[in-house]
Amino acid sequence: MKIISAKFHGCLDYLVVLIFLCAPNLLHLSMVPAVISYSLAGIHLLLTLLTDFPLGALKVVPLKWHGIIELIVGPVLVALPFFLGFGSEPAAQYFYVVNGIVILLVWSLTDYGNAKKV
Numbered sequence: 283m284k285i286i287s288a289k290f291h292g293c294l295d296y297l298v299v300l301i302f303l304c305a306p307n308l309l310h311l312s313m314v315p316a317v318i319s320y321s322l323a324g325i326h327l328l329l330t331l332l333t334d335f336p337l338g339a340l341k342v343v344p345l346k347w348h349g350i351i352e353l354i355v356g357p358v359l360v361a362l363p364f365f366l367g368f369g370s371e372p373a374a375q376y377f378y379v380v381n382g383i384v385i386l387l388v389w390s391l392t393d394y395g396n397a398k399k400v
Contacts, residue, residue: 284393288345291392292337295330298385299323305377314366315374349394356386 286294302323306316333348334341359382368374 284391284395286388286392288393289336291388292330292333292335294388295326295333296337298381299327299330301381302326309373309377311374311377312371315363315368315371315377318362318366319377346394349389349392352385352389356382356389358382359385 300323302319305311305319311319329343329348329351330337331339332341332343333345334343335345335348359378362378362382363369363371363375368378
């Protein structure tokens with residue numbers, strides 16, 4: 283069941299950017315997890331601004347491609363702490379794993395078929 287509209291997904295995308303921007307300070311992340319978080323905030327903001335959906339600014343990336351990118355990013359975020367060894371930093375582990383799962387959940391509930399849908 284696809285219950286998240288393109289417009290609401292856009293709102294969630296901007297929230298994700300804010301979360302990735304604030305997390306390093308709020309969670310006291312060390313250098314590597316913090317730099318990754320700031321980088322992901324910038325990348326996600328760029329993707330959101332470029333996506334062809336109600337809250338996109340330039341509308342050059344089709345919403346379906348946006349969805350494919352998120353389908354890839356979700357599992358990568360879940361795996362990231364284990365590949366980069368955040369074992370001594372539980373806050374970083376939980377942050378990336380939880381965000382990866384949330385991105386996959388939002389992906390599974392979003393209607394990527396109709397960008398103009400409100």
